[in-house]
Amino acid sequence: MSAPAIQFEKVTKTYTLCQHVAGGIKTFLFHLPAAVRQLRNNKFTALDEVSFEVARGEALGVIGPNGAGKSTALALIARVLRPNAGRITVRGRVLPLLELGAGFHPELTGRENIILNGVLMGLLRREVRARLGQIIEFSELGEFIDQPVRTYSNGMLGRLGFSVVAHLDPEVLLVDEVLTVGDAAFQAKCMRRMQEFRRRGVTMVFVSHDMHAVRVICERAMWLDRGRVRMLDASQAVTASYEAALAGGQARGEVPADGQA
């Protein structure tokens, strides 16, 4: 048994809510001591001593209501955020699958965006160029590949983004609710590609509200609720409990609308 690809040991992540500064610099300065004290105490705990492991080649689904800490967990794995406490170990090259066109510049063509995106995600220029043909072919964009990305439909953007990541040889792939793009045929193709990643031994963390997709792609699932692990088990069992709780109307906690979690 090799070392797990991802290890979270009592990981805590809190965000400081900067209401006071946003509320006006004057208020902030005139009540400086109180403001600073409030700033320090006014924290939102996105993840609270969360521990889990993902074995190499395993796919873990992460489910839960908005604000439960799913995206925070992904950002911590991607090393975009640093934890306030606890330890995170990630072994292998981590790649995020970005949501619709997030990494693309609208004025550049599809082809130019592929190269820029590939380099941003960690490849050398020549490595991206060597894969350019495959990426373009997979995206099925045809002659649109030399048109500015702003002319693309949502489905086309999704296809381009997915095609890039699919060909970058990730060892750990982070997927944050992006499979709902494109037409049915393309979704099926993405699902197949996900399965192919699985067969190739790519470790996956899959955040989704689509319980069916979680069951199909992931062996195990983690249910996060207000920053804590509520359940971590086989994906069938976890999604079933979550759906039951949703039906019972008790899964949605109070969620601050800060857009971070």
Added chain:
Amino acid sequence: MRGLQYHLDLIYELTKKELKVRYKNSALGYLWSVLNPLAMAGVFYVGLGLIIGVRVPRGEDYPFWLLLICGLFPWQWFSNSVNACTNVYIGNANLIRKVAFRREVLPLATVLNDLVHFAVSIPVIVLFLLLARHRPTLAWLYGLPLLVLAQFVMTYSLSLVTGALNLFFRDLANLVQIFLQMLFYMTPIIYSLKWSRIAAFRHWLLVNPLASLISGWQTLFLEGRFSLGMWQLAMGYSVVMLAAGMLVHRKLEGKFAEVT
């Protein structure tokens, strides 16, 4: 080794993107990098030279408009970069939230982009110098790259700080614009440190790092001479600013993804 190659590639691609995107959908395109400072020079020439009657003091053998051109082109590079970099992290929020690349490459590419625009406008400065019967000198050959280096480091250092701080304190973008306005008049662009009226408080003006730099440009173009003293001062400021900028950036970069 791969790390170095990778970051060179990344900076290259980002700079290329900036170059492609800047003048997309504008009819005059690259010409704007030349037209902008020239238009500014025209405005100041009319406003200050013709209406208020600012004259180059006796003993200096260059017209006022030439002084303006020599200072405004480098100034344009500096102020464009600082302005753009103040918003560079906010503008790339979606990438910063998801991908863990070295954040500094974004301001770096922006400053490099403006450097390219400055470089292609150097022949235009030279053209105007020739029109005013200034002879090219050998000092241009080494003075140009040395001053470009000092200006590059200075601009990048300040951009690191404004870009990072702006994420935590959004009012900064507005403050930077006012600050740049102020800085413009504190910098020898529409005057020279050598003018007798200015020379009296020359030392105070040189507290501003940009004063030594632009003064170096003026000396190089207008007198055909490389001022080692001004360059050393500018370079000294640049190195200190770079150290400070990197320190501030390092302190803040871990929280970028939380605040974008």
